[in-house]
Every structure is written in structure tokens, then in C-alpha cells.
């Protein structure tokens with residue numbers, strides 16, 4: 001009798017443990033651990049296939065004849081268990097943590113201005129020097145004149161200046177120029193029925209692939225499910241480079257196994273995989289292209305149009321190398337004409353004293369700088385924040 005009772009108690013305990021476990025997974029909502037799902041996350045979804053032929057007629061049906069993806073794409077996410085090996089740094093406070101990199105190369109701007117404005121007597125020569133410092137930092141003519149006028153006015157009104165006063169005055173005026181009111185949200189959210197789609201564009205070697213890799217880590221740290229699309233089919237190693245970034249944090253990459261494949265086809269397949277697998281975000285890498293190559297710029301427009309047969313492109317991030325200065329402005333202008341740029345990623349700010357380019361670019365495009373690259377390390381990408389940026393220049 002007592003044996004039967006013990007058996008019943010054990011059975012009840014086992015059922016209770018299983019019940020609690022099931023409830024835990026239901027509350028959590030995620031159908032597979034992030035980064036380890038291998039296909040559709042709903043049991044009733046169609047099984048993923050390894051595609052080596054052109055996308056099916058159904059998938060590419062709405063695509064115009066001239067823009068029909070014609071090359072095969074291998075969906076690496078199908079049948080592959082990706083086990084993350086890295087835990088990305090948290091995103092909060094990154095700019096503050098990386099500020100030393102920025103401050104070092106931008107000393108000329110922040111510290112130089114502070115020194116000039118702290119002089120006992122600020123005559124015309126000093127104002128000229130202030131102007132020159134700002135122009136050398138690539139702030140651009142109009143913002144430079146605006147800032148100098150504002151500072152002149154305040155020096156006149158406020159009279160004597162102690163170091164704290166000078167610091168606060170400069171800080172306020174710089175923050176105004178960098179514009180804290182712009183929408184710099186860079187953590188996209190999934191739409192009810194489809195992923196958020198981000199396209200990353202820019203000229204050769206500015207850091208597009210590296211930025212996507214770093215951004216994938218940021219998104220994983222924010223608990224997002226991500227798929228990458230290697231539509232940079234021009235440079236043989238680019239797709240591998242992207243996939244390596246993704247693998248480290250358990251993010252799958254859709255890429256073609258054919259050298260020089262149609263980038264629009266790869267992008268289309270990546271977005272299709274993202275929809276099928278119900279991910280939060282699909283990020284598409286594109287090949288670097290010079291803004292004066294008309295054919296390549298047209299191709300970029302085509303990639304976007306082909307993606308949009310499937311899902312809206314929510315964000316086009318233009319990656320600009322901060323060390324290229326004014327040339328970046330020309331690039332920004334042409335790219336935004338072709339693909340409606342919605343945000344700027346300014347890379348290599350660790351290697352230049354030209355932090356003023358942030359203001360110049362925003363002014364020219366009316367588009368916010370959303371992220372800045374501060375090194376080659378995997379977590380050397382920081383969300384841009386006007387106040388933290390100015391503090392990094394001055395302190």
C-alpha cells in the first residue's frame with residue numbers, strides 16, 4: 001500500500017515538473033533558442049529547403065522580367081545548427097565606454113577649442129583660429145560660421161569666463177549643432193507579419209560588412225532574431241566574411257554559392273528566408289560601389305526594388321568612412337538619390353580628428369548619424385548620442 005502511495009506521489013511530482021517546464025517555455029514565447037533555430041519556428045510551417053536553383057516562380061512571381069533573380073542561392077540557415085560562441089557587449093553606455101578612442105583622435109577639436117576660448121583676451125586672431133579649428137575638423141562652412149557667431153554673442157554677453165563657464169558654453173552650442181532632437185533609433189522591431197528589413201550601402205572599403213557584423217551582435221544583445229543576406233557577390237570573400245561574423249553570435253547568413261551571382265537574387269532569398277522563419281530583422285550587405293559608376297548605382301536601386309516585391313525596406317544605412325572627409329559628402333548625396341538613405345553609420349572615427357563630419361553629413365542629408373565605428377573590434381560600434389559625443393570631445 002505504502003509503495004503504491006509513493007509511486008503515486010512520484011508520478012504527481014513528475015507531471016508537475018513537466019507542467020512547470022512547459023508553462024515556462026510558453027511564457028518565454030521563443031520557439032527555439034536564439035541563434036540555434038534551423039528553419040521555420042512554427043511546427044506547421046513548411047520545412048526549409050536547400051535552394052540551389054533559381055528562386056521558385058511563386059517566390060519570384062511578382063518580380064519584373066528584367067529584374068528576375070537568375071542565380072541560385074544557398075540558404076545556409078537551412079539544416080545548420082548555429083551555436084553562438086560569443087556573448088556581445090551590452091549596448092547601453094557603449095559610447096561612454098569607447099569615448100577614449102574618440103577623444104584621442106578628436107583632441108584637436110574639443111580640447112583645442114576649449115584652450116582657445118579660455119584665453120584672457122579673445123581678439124580677431126583667436127576667432128580666426130577657432131574658425132580654422134572647426135573647418136579642419138570637417139564641420140563644414142555653414143555650421144562653422146553659425147557656431148562662431150553663437151560663441152561670439154555669448155562671450156560678449158557673459159563677459160568674464162572661468163574654465164567651467166567656457167566648457168558649459170561650448171558644450172551647449174556643440175550639442176545644438178549635433179542636434180539631439182533627431183530620431184536615432186537603431187533597434188528595429190518586427191512588423192506584425194514580416195521582418196524589419198535593413199539594407200547597408202556605401203563605397204568600397206568603408207566598413208559595410210564589418211558594420212553589419214557588429215550590428216548583428218548589437219541586435220543579438222537586444223534579444224532579436226536576425227538573418228543576414230550576403231548580396232555583396234562582387235568580392236569573393238565578402239560572403240564568407242559576413243557569415244563568419246554571423247556564426248559567432250548564432251545568426252544565419254543567406255548567400256550564393258556562385259561567384260558573381262545576381263545580388264538582387266540573394267537579397268530576395270534572404271528576405272524570403274526571413275519571412276518564412278519569422279525573424280525580427282533581415283540585414284542585407286551590398287557590394288561597395290563608387291558613386292560615379294552609374295551601372296552599379298542602378299544595380300543598387302534594382303536590389304531595393306526586388307526586395308520590395310517581398311517586403312518593404314525599412315531602413316537604408318549608408319556607411320561612410322569618417323577619414324575621407326568631404327568626399328563622404330559627395331557619396332552621401334548620390335547614394336541618397338538612388339536609395340533614399342534613412343540613417344548614417346560613420347566608421348573609423350577612431351582614426352581621425354575630423355569628428356565635425358557628423359554635423360556636416362546630417363546637415364547635408366537631413367538624415368541622422370545613428371551609429372559610429374570606433375575600432376576594428378567586434379563590439380567597437382556605438383549608438384550615436386549627441387550629448388555623449390560632445391562630452392567625449394570635451395572631457
Ligand SMILES: Nc1nc2c(ncn2[C@@H]2O[C@H](COP(=O)(O)OP(=O)(O)OP(=O)(O)O)[C@@H](O)[C@H]2O)c(=O)[nH]1
Pocket residue numbers: 202203204205206207208209210211232235238286287288289347348349350351372373374375376380
Ligand atoms: N579603425 C577602424 N577600422 C574599421 C572600422 N570599421 C571597419 N573597419 C575596417 O575597415 C576595413 C574594411 O572593412 P569592410 O567591412 O571589409 O568594408 P566593406 O565596406 O564591406 O568593403 P567592400 O565590401 O570591399 O566594399 C576592415 O579592415 C575593417 O576592420 C572602424 O570603425 N574603425
